Amino acid sequence: VLAALLNGVPIVDATHGVDAEDRGLQYGDGLFETMLLSAGAIRAFDDHLARLRAGCERLHIAMPDSDLVAQEIGALTRSCRNGIVKLTLTRGAGGRGYRADPALHSTRLLALYEFNPEHGPTPIVARWCTTRLARNPLLAGIKHLNRLEQVLAQNEWRDDAIAEGLMLDIEGELIGGTSSNVFAVTEGALCTPDLRFSGIRGVMREQVLRAARALGVAVEERALWPHDIDNASEVFVTNAVRGIRPVTALGEQRWPVGAMAHRLADSLRLW
Amino acid sequence: VLAALLNGVPIVDATHGVDAEDRGLQYGDGLFETMLLSAGAIRAFDDHLARLRAGCERLHIAMPDSDLVAQEIGALTRSCRNGIVKLTLTRGAGGRGYRADPALHSTRLLALYEFNPEHGPTPIVARWCTTRLARNPLLAGIKHLNRLEQVLAQNEWRDDAIAEGLMLDIEGELIGGTSSNVFAVTEGALCTPDLRFSGIRGVMREQVLRAARALGVAVEERALWPHDIDNASEVFVTNAVRGIRPVTALGEQRWPVGAMAHRLADSLRLW
Numbered sequence: 001v002l003a004a005l006l007n008g009v010p011i012v013d014a015t016h017g018v019d020a021e022d023r024g025l026q027y028g029d030g031l032f033e034t035m036l037l038s039a040g041a042i043r044a045f046d047d048h049l050a051r052l053r054a055g056c057e058r059l060h061i062a063m064p065d066s067d068l069v070a071q072e073i074g075a076l077t078r079s080c081r082n083g084i085v086k087l088t089l090t091r092g093a094g095g096r097g098y099r100a101d102p103a104l105h106s107t108r109l110l111a112l113y114e115f116n117p118e119h120g121p122t123p124i125v126a127r128w129c130t131t132r133l134a135r136n137p138l139l140a141g142i143k144h145l146n147r148l149e150q151v152l153a154q155n156e157w158r159d160d161a162i163a164e165g166l167m168l169d170i171e172g173e174l175i176g177g178t179s180s181n182v183f184a185v186t187e188g189a190l191c192t193p194d195l196r197f198s199g200i201r202g203v204m205r206e207q208v209l210r211a212a213r214a215l216g217v218a219v220e221e222r223a224l225w226p227h228d229i230d231n232a233s234e235v236f237v238t239n240a241v242r243g244i245r246p247v248t249a250l251g252e253q254r255w256p257v258g259a260m261a262h263r264l265a266d267s268l269r270l271w
Numbered sequence: 272v273l274a275a276l277l278n279g280v281p282i283v284d285a286t287h288g289v290d291a292e293d294r295g296l297q298y299g300d301g302l303f304e305t306m307l308l309s310a311g312a313i314r315a316f317d318d319h320l321a322r323l324r325a326g327c328e329r330l331h332i333a334m335p336d337s338d339l340v341a342q343e344i345g346a347l348t349r350s351c352r353n354g355i356v357k358l359t360l361t362r363g364a365g366g367r368g369y370r371a372d373p374a375l376h377s378t379r380l381l382a383l384y385e386f387n388p389e390h391g392p393t394p395i396v397a398r399w400c401t402t403r404l405a406r407n408p409l410l411a412g413i414k415h416l417n418r419l420e421q422v423l424a425q426n427e428w429r430d431d432a433i434a435e436g437l438m439l440d441i442e443g444e445l446i447g448g449t450s451s452n453v454f455a456v457t458e459g460a461l462c463t464p465d466l467r468f469s470g471i472r473g474v475m476r477e478q479v480l481r482a483a484r485a486l487g488v489a490v491e492e493r494a495l496w497p498h499d500i501d502n503a504s505e506v507f508v509t510n511a512v513r514g515i516r517p518v519t520a521l522g523e524q525r526w527p528v529g530a531m532a533h534r535l536a537d538s539l540r541l542w
Binding site: 001004006011016017018019020021022023024025026027028029032034059060084086088090091096097098099100109111113131132133134135136137138139144145146147148149150151152153154155170178179 | 272277287288289291293294297298303305330331355357359361362367369370371380382403405408409410415416417418419420422423424426449450
């Protein structure tokens with residue numbers, strides 16, 4: 001990490017840290033956003049704030065003032081033009097036991113990481129993960145801190161040539177990559193899992209869907225299964241930091257870098 | 272909190288805290304144990320260590336040396352005879368991204384809380400929670416840090432007269448209380464959910480099952496449903512800190528403090 005702010009105050013060394021009773025640590029009781037800092041600005045900042053707000057409403061955590069967050073990100077990134085900014089928001093520190101004191105003040109943690117975005121398409125090799133995702137509509141869509149399934153999934157492989165793993169839920173439905181959303185092009189339509197039971201509504205996913213609709217592309221948010229990938233003419237994954245990455249190999253399957261990914265990346269000025 | 276040790280070092284104030292990059296905070300990537308300190312000793316310490324070890328194996332986290340843990344608990348509780356000791360073990364601090372560096376050192380956090388155990392049966396009023404538990408055999412049974420479902424369930428009610436909420440999984444199967452395991456006595460048999468998809472294998476649950484078998488009681492670990500509670504002659508909940516608590520009211524239902532709870536509490540010297 002290059003720099004970090006805890007409730008707006010710089011963390012100067014490792015011993016000045018997060019309260020040991022923080023509920024983020026005790027229970028994963030909180031949310032996070034991973035944002036791209038590009039040419040001195042956060043890409044899709046309003047979309048990140050909107051998802052954070054949706055998560056706060058679902059978990060009944062007070063949403064921090066967005067001007068304050070913007071101001072703290074400004075302070076954090078003053079001497080940096082490109083990188084990753086991670087915001088962690090927890091319900092706050094205090095007490096033992098699952099029930100939260102409603103008077104708790106939430107904890108804001110902002111951290112800046114080095115990152116140099118690639119330009120142009122970055123075709124990737126993906127794999128199927130054996131770790132499955134649980135189903136719970138109450139937690140689906142939001143970017144909460146309960147991420148053991150993704151941790152276990154990413155630890156299934158160590159081969160750096162494989163950039164992403166696709167995950168199914170416990171019923172075998174396709175949900176997405178370990179840290180990305182997935183899109184499949186089938187007969188000209190852009191299909192992506194509807195995430196009604198599992199998964200995260202990625203900020204780039206929402207941008208891609210909006211861009212596709214604006215371009216007049218048929219969009220299907222629905223249940224997808226592995227055979228929908230088998231039958232796709234084009235597959236790509238998205239996330240807020242890495243944008244759109246075409247999947248060109250998955251197991252025995254091969255695809256070209258497709259026209260849909262190009263059109264969407266052009267429209268969103270990603271490549 | 273009365274006192275806390277972070278990797279064996281006393282936490283002297285709130286600014287000397289946990290590394291902001293700890294994976295426990297980032298992803299709930301870790302485990303915990305909540306233990307009763309009674310008359311200067313941890314009750315069922317070996318069972319707590321055994322469950323922690325099972326969790327470490329499942330999550331591929333290095334199990335800390337048990338003598339070290341015992342020694343640190345001794346230091347933490349030196350001037351205290353009764354209380355609650357909470358051990359939190361995370362995969363360690365470092366990096367961004369779900370994949371863990373295998374060279375990470377795990378983080379041990381020990382905290383001591385005030386608690387005075389009750390003597391004799393403590394009959395409780397329970398309720399049904401609307402928050403459901405997801406199913407994932409990979410995470411079932413162990414006491415990991417991904418606990419948003421329990422947080423949301425306990426925040427469903429604020430009435431202090433209701434001591435526990437019973438939770439179903441998303442298929443409607445009974446799993447347990449928000450912070451306890453549940454037992455139902457039906458035609459003389461002691462029944463408890465098998466926890467194959469969800470829930471935590473409580474240390475007191477294991478002790479109760481062992482005690483019941485030693486007493487020659489018929490024991491059934493199986494799928495339970497709400498109607499199994501409706502039809503039970505006796506219901507109680509268990510956890511490591513509060514032992515066995517008879518449920519005497521749940522919605523419209525009423526039960527007496529039953530003979531099975533008494534026999535098991537006697538056998539385990541709980542009351």
